[in-house]
Amino acid sequence: MSEMQSARRGRPGYDQQGILAVAVAAFNEYGYDATSIGMLAERLGLSKSAIYHHFGSKDEILDRALDSALSSLEAVVEEPEGGAEGSVSASAADRLEHVLRGAVHVLVDQLPAVTLLLRVRGNTDVERAALSRRRTFDRRITALVSAAQDEGALRDDIDASVASRLTFGMINSIVEWYRPGGREGADRLADDVVAIALDGLRKR
Amino acid sequence: MSEMQSARRGRPGYDQQGILAVAVAAFNEYGYDATSIGMLAERLGLSKSAIYHHFGSKDEILDRALDSALSSLEAVVEEPEGGAEGSVSASAADRLEHVLRGAVHVLVDQLPAVTLLLRVRGNTDVERAALSRRRTFDRRITALVSAAQDEGALRDDIDASVASRLTFGMINSIVEWYRPGGREGADRLADDVVAIALDGLRKR
DNA sequence: GTCTATATTGAGATAGAC
DNA sequence: GTCTATCTCAATATAGAC
Numbered sequence: 038m039s040e041m042q043s044a045r046r047g048r049p050g051y052d053q054q055g056i057l058a059v060a061v062a063a064f065n066e067y068g069y070d071a072t073s074i075g076m077l078a079e080r081l082g083l084s085k086s087a088i089y090h091h092f093g094s095k096d097e098i099l100d101r102a103l104d105s106a107l108s109s110l111e112a113v114v115e116e117p118e119g120g121a122e123g124s125v126s127a128s129a130a131d132r133l134e135h136v137l138r139g140a141v142h143v144l145v146d147q148l149p150a151v152t153l154l155l156r157v158r159g160n161t162d163v164e165r166a167a168l169s170r171r172r173t174f175d176r177r178i179t180a181l182v183s184a185a186q187d188e189g190a191l192r193d194d195i196d197a198s199v200a201s202r203l204t205f206g207m208i209n210s211i212v213e214w215y216r217p218g219g220r221e222g223a224d225r226l227a228d229d230v231v232a233i234a235l236d237g238l239r240k241r
Numbered sequence: 242m243s244e245m246q247s248a249r250r251g252r253p254g255y256d257q258q259g260i261l262a263v264a265v266a267a268f269n270e271y272g273y274d275a276t277s278i279g280m281l282a283e284r285l286g287l288s289k290s291a292i293y294h295h296f297g298s299k300d301e302i303l304d305r306a307l308d309s310a311l312s313s314l315e316a317v318v319e320e321p322e323g324g325a326e327g328s329v330s331a332s333a334a335d336r337l338e339h340v341l342r343g344a345v346h347v348l349v350d351q352l353p354a355v356t357l358l359l360r361v362r363g364n365t366d367v368e369r370a371a372l373s374r375r376r377t378f379d380r381r382i383t384a385l386v387s388a389a390q391d392e393g394a395l396r397d398d399i400d401a402s403v404a405s406r407l408t409f410g411m412i413n414s415i416v417e418w419y420r421p422g423g424r425e426g427a428d429r430l431a432d433d434v435v436a437i438a439l440d441g442l443r444k445r
Numbered sequence: 446g447t448c449t450a451t452a453t454t455g456a457g458a459t460a461g462a463c
Numbered sequence: 464g465t466c467t468a469t470c471t472c473a474a475t476a477t478a479g480a481c
Contacts, residue, residue: 232399
């Protein structure tokens with residue numbers, strides 16, 4: 038916030054954000070464990086120790102990136118309003134659709150950080166903390182699906198937990214192939230996700 | 242095939258299959274790169290060098306596991322018949338539903354190997370070869386979706402490539418949470434996947 | 446089929462100068 | 464904010480005996 042966000046000129050003179058962006062891209066390309074500090078240094082055009090001036094450890098780089106992704110996702114389920122514009126308390130079904138669309142947009146807008154988040158296995162304390170936050174997020178989605186079933190808006194012949202896992206599995210899989218600048222924009226993609234999840238592929 | 246498949250007695254005396262099963266489980270738990278030969282040796286109750294008697298390299302262990310998963314998945318799309326029992330040429334829509342169910346069953350039956358496959362990033366030659374086989378699989382699924390759209394069985398307002406990626410994203414995500422012996426069997430799970438993918442969650 | 450070494454490489458991280 | 468040099472440790476893999 039203090040210096041300048043992006044668009045840095047000339048050559049070096051990195052801040053945390055600049056290093057973070059390069060690091061996250063590398064982590065996604067090779068995997069976190071397979072990416073060495075030396076590789077990051079090479080990509081940044083820096084020495085290894087220069088990186089340690091900005092981050093205390095490799096783990097800390099990961100921590101920052103995961104926090105960014107998680108905060109954005111958490112914001113989606115914590116929005117006070119639901120989906121019907123400005124209404125005080127929308128139906129669970131409307132709130133669910135709103136969350137599905139919001140999640141797709143977060144995935145697209147923060148593609149590198151969310152990609153990294155979705156690949157975390159729980160190997161270290163940092164990773165376990167991130168997984169814990171993810172589970173809290175998942176529970177809130179499941180509760181929303183369950184409420185929508187109780188309303189009678191969603192079919193109840195599928196377990197709420199299974200339905201929400203499969204639906205978010207579909208959404209999360211977007212990070213595996215979506216690349217910005219392609220034919221499909223985020224809005225269109227969110228429409229497709231909602232269309233399949235709620236109404237299915239079959240023609241009626 | 243030559244010795245004895247599973248149910249080995251006493252203590253050591255490992256063959257490739259026995260080592261493979263332990264290795265794949267560890268790879269899934271910690272990630273391939275984060276799993277050292279030393280950790281495998283510890284889990285197996287062997288020394289590191291004993292493992293090198295059975296496999297030429299860590300890469301070769303991965304190669305064997307990925308081949309197993311890929312062969313099973315390829316078998317699903319290569320089955321001559323389509324879905325309608327014994328019929329000579331089923332509709333693309335029927336064949337697609339058959340493939341979706343088949344894929345779910347392969348995921349459940351070969352959960353560890355398929356889990357490993359789905360996490361491969363293309364870091365080494367072995368991984369790149371596996372990704373290449375995966376892409377061929379994906380192309381065949383997309384062709385099937387496209388054919389079903391042309392038949393008029395599936396909605397065509399969603400790109401066939403996007404629809405197939407999202408649908409298989411949903412299926413593939415099963416490896417993230419499904420554990421055998423739970424409430425949900427493979428058949429039930431396949432029903433749920435087909436229900437959501439084809440007809441959606443919304444009550445009608 | 447398994448073991449005890451060991452060779453060798455590269456990792457994460459630190460010290461201290463500029 | 465960056466560098467060179469270095470410490471320390473753990474990784475893959477091999478040699479050769481049992």
